[in-house]
Amino acid sequence: MPEVTYARYEGAAAARLLGAFLPAYAEVYAEPPYGEGPRDVAEFAEHFRAHVRRSGFRLVPARDGDDGRRTFAVIELAVRQAWRRRGIAAALHARLLDGLDVERVTLTVRSEPEAGPARAAYAAWGYRKAGVSRPWDGAPLYDCMLRERSP
Structure with missing residues (x-):
């Protein structure tokens, strides 16, 4: 099993990562009980862009050794x-x-x-x-x- 790494991002650094984790969001929330589709994912992205501008916002993604290099x-x-x-x-x-x-x-x-x-x-x-x-x-x-x- 690949090693999992964690990093914390705030503000503009977190905002730049939306495209990196949005496919994972779409995959997870397409499953029951959520059943979200493209419109829901777009709405999440819009909300994320607003939340990331708030003081104290943090993003902590988990990545494996190959993530982001494929x-x-x-x-x-x-x-x-x-x-x-x-x-x-x-x-x-x-x-x-x-x-x-x-x-x-x-x-x-x-x-x-x-x-x-x-x-x-x-x-x-x-x-x-x-x-x-x-x-x-x-x-x-x-x-x-x-x-x-x-x-």
Whole structure:
């Protein structure tokens, strides 16, 4: 059994961890007797963002040795227009992932047709669409893409 570690976070440090533990929250509270779904999870996240600003708020997650190291998220990958179609994005992507010891890589791309070239590049690099997200109120839709890593 992996070793479990505990750490305490307060304020802004705790706020930054919402995305890390929200999937666990969703899993636990989907079970009976709660039966919570996506709307409930979104409501919890909203309440968490309010509570974390209160004085004295603490978050103590329990993690195993592998937690947080199985997935790598590409947040931004951008190439200036004059440099596109030269393999630069592919080279940046390859160097970014080089040596990573993770099970999967995720990224998001806008859903509009104009994002088609980026979406096509990601597909050519082994990503597949895994879902759709709207990361914040009023945000456009994004396609969530996933790439499994070879062992």
